[in-house]
Amino acid sequence: MYYYKLKRQSVTTTYDPTSRTTPTRYRERASYDRDVVHRILDEALICHLGYVNDGRPVVLPTTHARCGETLYLHGSTGSRPMLSAHAALPVCVTATLVDGLVLARSALHHSLVYRSVVVLGDARLVDDPEEKLRALGCLLDHVAAGRADDCRAPNPRELAMTAVLALDLVEVSAKVRSGGPADEPEDLELPHWAGVVPLSVTAGNPVPADDLDPAVPVPPYLAAYSR
Amino acid sequence: MYYYKLKRQSVTTTYDPTSRTTPTRYRERASYDRDVVHRILDEALICHLGYVNDGRPVVLPTTHARCGETLYLHGSTGSRPMLSAHAALPVCVTATLVDGLVLARSALHHSLVYRSVVVLGDARLVDDPEEKLRALGCLLDHVAAGRADDCRAPNPRELAMTAVLALDLVEVSAKVRSGGPADEPEDLELPHWAGVVPLSVTAGNPVPADDLDPAVPVPPYLAAYSR
16 A cells, blocks of 8 residues: 555656647547546557658558566567668557447537547667566557466567567547537437447357367357457 | 449559558568558547657547548648648558457567558648538547437537648558467467457447437437447
8 A cells, every 4th residue: 555655656647738738629529637538548459650761651450568667569570660660760659448329410510429549759679678578568468467477478589589669658638529419409300310339349149269179168258258 | 233343453453562662671561452451540539649749749639530541631621630631741640440359478579469450641621611610520430330310410610620631542552460469489389378359349238418309209320339
């Protein structure tokens, strides 16, 4: 309990907004709350990594994992962003959860119920073998909590094939849009249905690999999988 | 039938790969097939739009719509990418569908079942009022097929508030990863469960807006919503 208090005191509860993390519109949707940001990053299975290549943008989907105030990404040492990251790599990492469709009477007021996080910064390649192993464990546990301890750890050859990027959570913002449509007063009597269609990600029954020994049970963290 | 044949002859069935759309690894996962690309773009509710601002990458989630071989995006005329697009705006638009988790015996071989599309190019602001209206209709129908004709169309003031970007589908690739884990032969007897956990997006029951007249029925395209 004392440790918990100490930890909480060591960081502020919010990220400091910057000009780049201050939206030009819908400012009320922006949040810099660490808990809000952490929950979105932890729930989102994947993110989209943006970087600049020859002056042009590139956006690739990838998994991520938050470990405290650091976001980890990984890839093959031969992949383009990893090759570019030998110095610090300017990146934008965006994670988005879509929770529903917002149907309004007017075309303009259609929207989505969503939660997103944008992280800006310079990613660094993780060199320290211990941090790298820890980050890879976080990446596995992000996909399925408990998996890092329930598989064969990477051997030195596999570790050398894998590059890990670390991005400190410093310039960060969340955007959250909730609730139903906000139609114009003069549109309320129009005959069009208005409201929200909720969306969620659901997991089906685990499908064993063809070569799996049928005696190996489905672990609990997969049998009741949800995000 | 004759028209259909004519149309099919007018375009090739694949996009031409470029150095930027040729992956450095897992080349067997890449596809340039127009049908594959179209299906992914049409099924994905949102995409992530990447552009460069002051030399640094920015990645924002947004909805999109494909209309033939053109991808449309929209936003407020005051939003950053729209303000930047008065000349052609170099963009990367990436849409990703995650269909499952791939659990392997070894940490390294964990993966996802996914389908993604990357579109590179210079987006242009749509000036022509007819194309703009048509694009906004496509964007609504992309979210829920049939909605464009079942809501109040934008008035001139609303049209002026909305910017539409068009991106021709020229430099395009899909990446598709399907199937179960590919473990090393020496790992097959390890006691860890291996296989796929399927994931899908499901829609809940539509929730009417608080101010909706209860006599307005849920339209069929929302009652049985799926992507």
